[in-house]
Amino acid sequence: MVFKIMKNKIIQAEVRKNFLWNFKLYAFIGCLALPLNVLGESTSFDIENVVSMPPSKRIKVTGTVKDEAGITLPGVNVVVKGTIIGTITNANGQFTLEAPSDGVLLFTYVGFGNLELPINGKENLEVTMTEGDTQLEEVVVVGYGTQKKVSVVGSISNIAPKAIKQTATTSLPNALSGRMPGIITRQTSGEPGFDAASIYIRGIATWGEKAPLVLVDGIERSISSVNPDEVESLSVLKDASATAVYGVKGANGVILVNTKRGKQGKPQVSFRTESAILTSLAERNYIDGYEYASLMNEGLANVGKAARWSNEELEKFRTGSDPYLYPNVDWIDEVLNKNLYQTINNLSVTGGNEIVRYYVNLGYSMQTGIYKTDKNNPHNTNAKVSRYNYRSNVDINLTRDLIVELGVGGIIDDRNYPGAGAAGIFNGLRDTGPIAFPVTNPDGSISGLPTYIGSNPWGQSTQTGYSDEHLTTIQSTAGLTWDLSRLVTKGLSVKGHFSFDFYHANKALRYKNFGIKQYIGKNEATGEDEYITHREDEAMGYSIQQNSNRAIYMDFSVNYQRTFNKHSVSAMLLLNRRQYDDLSAGSSIMNLPYRSQGLAMRATYDYAQRYFIEFNAGYNGSENFPKGKRMGFFPAVSLGWLVSGESFWNDNIISNLKLRFSHGEVGNDQIGGDRFLYLTKMDQNWEQVYYFGQDQIKWDGIIESKIGYNNVTWETAVKTNLGLDLGLWKDRLSLQMDFFYEKRKGILMQRQSVPTAAGFLAASVLWGNLGKAENKGFDALLEFKDRTSSGLFYSLRGNVTFARSKVLENDKADPLYANLSEIGHPIGQPFGLVAEGFFESEEDIDNWYDQTLLGGRPIPGDVKYKDINGDKIIDTNDQCAIGYTREPELVFGFGGTIEYKGFDLSAYFTGAARTSTFFEDRTFWPFASGMGFFNVFKEVYDNRWTPETASSAKYPVVTDGFNVQSMRRSTVWQKDASYLRLKNLEVGYTLPKKVVNKMKISNLRLFVNGTNLYTWDKINHTIDPESDNWYPIQRAVNFGLAVEF
Secondary structure: OHHHHHOOHHHHHHHHHHHHHHHHHHHHHHHHHHHHHHHHHHOOOOOOOOOOOOHHHEEEEEEEEEOOOOOEOOOOEEEEOOOOOEEEOOOOOEEEEEEEOOOEEEEEOOOEOOEEEEOOOOOEEEEEOOEOOHHHHOEEEEOOEEEEHHHOOOOEEEEOHHHHOOOOOOOHHHHOOOOOOOEEEEOOOOOOOOOOOEEEEOOOOOOOOOOOEEEEOOEEOOHHHOOHHHEEEEEEEOOHHHHHHHHHHOOOOEEEEEEOOOOOEEEEEEEEEEEEEEEEOOOOOEOOHHHHHHHHHHHHHHOOOOOOOOHHHHHHHHHOOOOOOOOOOOHHHHHEOOOEEEEEEEEEEEEEOOOEEEEEEEEEEEEEOOEOOOOOOOOOOOOEEEEEEEEEEEEEEOOOOEEEEEEEEEEEEEEEEEOOHHHHHHHHHHHEOOOOOOOEOOOOOEEOOOOOOOOOHHHHHHOOEEEEEEEEEEEEEEEEEEEOOOOOOOOEEEEEEEEEEEEEEEEEEEEOOOOEEEEEEEOOOOOOEEEEEEEOOOOOOOEEEEEEEEEEEEEEEEEEEEEEOOEEEEEEEEEEEEEEEEOOOOOHHHHOOEEEEEEEEEEEEEEOOOEEEEEEEEEEEOOOOOOOOOEEEEEEEEEEEEHHHOOOOOOOOEEEEEEEEEEEEEEEOOOOOOOOOOOOEEEOOOOOEEEEOOOOEEEEOOEEEEOOOOOOOOEEEEEEEEEEEEEEOOOOEEEEEEEEEEEEEEEEEEOOOOOHHHOOOHHHOOEEEEEEEEEEEEEEEEEEEEEOOOOOEEEEEEEEEEEEEEEEEOOOOOOOOHHHOOOOOOOOOOEEEOEEEEOOOHHHHHOOOEOHHHOOOOOOOOEEEOOOOOOOEOOHHHOEEOOOOOOOOEEEEEEEEEEEOOEEEEEEEEEEEOOEEEOOOOOOOOOOOOOOEOOOEHHHHHOEOOOOOOOOOOEOOOOOOOOOOOOOOEOOOEEEOOEEEEEEEEEEEEOOHHHHHHOOOOEEEEEEEEEEEEEEEOOOOOOOOOOOOOOOOEEEEEEEEEEEO
16 A cells, blocks of 8 residues: 555655755765864874874773673663763673773663673673663753752653654654643644644643743753754753743743753764655545535425425535536545655764764755646645755863753755645635535636635645745854863852844745636536636745744752762752843834843752751743832742662562652743733724714824723742652662642733623723632653563553643633632633433424523424523523533553564554534534535534434434534534544664674664554544544555664
């Protein structure tokens, strides 16, 4: 099947084109890496404590690295300390390198403690590495710094870069789905360039901005700008202890992404390329023309009207014998491709010594869109996104105590979209039924009607011109670390960072209104085709949109870390400032610089690495609030106890047991893009005008478009976290579990209790700290990993996150009935009527509660509703909380990996539960906008109410128009959006060392993986349970290789 797909001419063309691009890219980076290679080789001279190696003192050292059980360890990093000389162990745990006879070898391996071993003139070494010491030395990224893992008492989740790469995507958020505890994601679209999943940390606890703060290399940046292949570490800070240093920006959690940096050793070149065939998930399944026309007749009959189509005409729809007057168009097939193409490529160079370490990466990715094109149109109207990434990180030891960090990143996006865009095309696919009109007329012109003019989906996708977009991002970072241990006191250091980011987007839209003609048949006298022209063809237009912004950030910190016998202390005090400028803002207010500044502080103490106490705080604020209310202090305290470190602890099974507790306060100042809540805004550019005098001279009105309020400040979140870290059998089995509770106070929102009759425009109603909510739940990670004596490695991993919010105050007036109140329900809880089935007969209608207030008398097959408020009448006052919120309350993921003699197999499943969606699109409500318009889902057609299907029907009777009784939000249309998805499946093979050595390379791995391979859901694959029913999410079958030189 895959080979048949590859025969597609379009895909073959893309493959050939991208092969040429890739060749040019890698030739370029090869030239770029050459001076770095020279640099790596030329800096092995003796500077301070860097070891030089005259040939006369070199010896050939071989050895085998094993664990405590005697099992050989492949892939161990072996470096001659103080030099760039290094290698890695082969599949049998063996290594060979040249080293000074009096040198020291440094061994590092994931899951094992670092080991330094003097050579002492020995040419053959037997090396044993100890497992289980990693917690003592392993470092975890925290806010504005790092800490040893054993001392971390905040709630932090991490993901391995290897797991990120198992998802064939250029979007980092999509690779995190179901992978980490505490993270809730939902990918709503598969459109290239707009397919990034939304991310929430521990659910939703506010009505306003819900997204977490994202820092890339310590700088506030978009997570979508990160190339997944460049990620060295990714940490999610979840509780107040971990996020308090970010103060007013930390309420929604923080994501820290660090890109790769150079490692000591000889230059290492890595190349990874992969190409994927994409197909759509849950492609829309609409009824055909014959079914549609028959359904029209049925709807008319149900309201006592004559049939629209005769049996002869229905037969023409079925057979396609008259495709122009009785069309039967499958618009999905006419407009959308079955298969797409994607390629992701990265080439990196890393290396260095104790003086200079460098990492350089150049990436190229490309994804085509889902739309078919017109071969007669010289312009490309399909979607296509090409991205070029560049990243360079260099660390330089100017002296023994002074380190300079330099980082440069560049991102270029070249995008092409059809002129109508995804919204226009998918609206057309939704609006246009299979019998509305043919794709084109007999003369080749584009067909259409005066109603919903221009909605022809094929015309929307191929004849509306195109949009040519170019996005450029430049990121630069400089840092300086000065160790003052020798100059002032041991453990004291100062750091400073400066960054400058610039973004520019240029969109050239060449939109075109295509001509529309309606074919009405042949002239009886002349036999010629006759048409009605509804719109003349227009020339392609031109407009340009530009958007630019820049951000400048700087910080300075003083750090102290020292151990006195069994007492360890550390402290940090950091001052930072950020300025963001919207250079192309549409108003003077939005063009003013966005500025934030503040202090961050941390103090930690531990005794004998058993008892831990930590204090974190942020003192910062926001310009959105008036003087006196801008700055705030956000403290947090956390405690930890490593029970397994006690002298009385001698359990051979439980190797690690740590208890954690934190409590603190963080803030949120995000208000959906608005600014300066304390200022009143007067607007002259308003549509309201007045006419004065005999000549009725027009004067523009002045309106109070926003009312300022001086008693407004940040919303705060008080968070409590109780955590447990557990390790069994030398941490082969590990468990991390956290229970959390958050109370959000002073939530920023507009007044909800101001009646419309008061005369205030909705936009002008003042903001205030009016809302209160709570959010509670738990998240957990369970992992098991082991290696047998035969070399078989296997691991299992699973995580779960549950978070449920509750509205405590929302400033809304008390409703007439308690069932209408949002208080006590989750934020975003849907409300609707509760269905009690369908009316079976007129007698059934007479015996039920009066539903006429919903819009006339119901008919058999209409939905009958439950009397929630007990007033014996069914109306909108019977609405109540139904189902769950759209964002899931429960998300989970689980999977495993097996590795043996070069082969590896991994699988990962993700899922969500306690989430609801609605079948409320007009394609679920037949003829709601008139007969002949809007497609109808097969799901509704097959399960509609008829007298014959009354006992099994899932949807109400079909009528000839909008059915006010049944076509409203209710449990009939609400669906359980829970799902289980085979997110990733990967098979790989790493060639043996003896083979790759002959090829003059150090490692070669071939792999095949799949993403979004299969979904189990409760909505019969009608739509994807994760998406919003627009551009479909994609399934990927991906082939690739990774090679190291």
